[in-house]
Amino acid sequence: MANTMFGSKIANPYSEALLQLGLNLYIKEEDADTQVFFQIIFDMENLLTILKLTPLLEKYLANPLVPNKDKKDVLEKCLTKKASSTTKNFLMLLVDKKRIGFIQAITQTFLNKAYDFVCLKFVEVSSASTLSKEQKIQLVEKLKNLLGPEFTTSKVYYSKINVTFRIDKEILGGFIIKVDSKIIDLSLRGELESLAKQMETTIVS
Numbered sequence: 001m002a003n004t005m006f007g008s009k010i011a012n013p014y015s016e017a018l019l020q021l022g023l024n025l026y027i028k029e030e031d032a033d034t035q036v037f038f039q040i041i042f043d044m045e046n047l048l049t050i051l052k053l054t055p056l057l058e059k060y061l062a063n064p065l066v067p068n069k070d071k072k073d074v075l076e077k078c079l080t081k082k083a084s085s086t087t088k089n090f091l092m093l094l095v096d097k098k099r100i101g102f103i104q105a106i107t108q109t110f111l112n113k114a115y116d117f118v119c120l121k122f123v124e125v126s127s128a129s130t131l132s133k134e135q136k137i138q139l140v141e142k143l144k145n146l147l148g149p150e151f152t153t154s155k156v157y158y159s160k161i162n163v164t165f166r167i168d169k170e171i172l173g174g175f176i177i178k179v180d181s182k183i184i185d186l187s188l189r190g191e192l193e194s195l196a197k198q199m200e201t202t203i204v205s
Contacts, residue, residue: 010102015110043087048107062101126168127175
């Protein structure tokens, strides 16, 4: 518990520094700089996936007996060819500052902050069978209208959504939409369960 709290204290300032660096690039008018901000997000998403798939990687990076050069070489291999130089420099800095052992906490904290900034919402759609391309497009558009827009004093911002489609044979038909902790049950199973409860209530009364 104490290590987790200490990790959070370490992660917050470093993740905030990377976010501010990315936002400074984002606020500039040049399209290239705007793309850098989102590339940083993609880089950190990829890195987090690797860290979760290979738990030994963080232990290796945290090992004080491993030379910094070896740690940097490993991190280089974790980055894709499209990775931003900003991401690379940030990770090298973590090695030099001996904070690379907290890389997973820093990466996750950064992504949470970045997602809040771009108003990104994660949506999971479960259906009994694979939806067609047209059905997916229509559903995504409806979800965009449902989740936005968000008004400010001078502009209108539409929430960005990341939709994951999955198959669940148990729902029989229709689909279930999960947005954060909210569930929108449009499945046949849900309708049957609702009908059963209504019948039970009618019989009891």
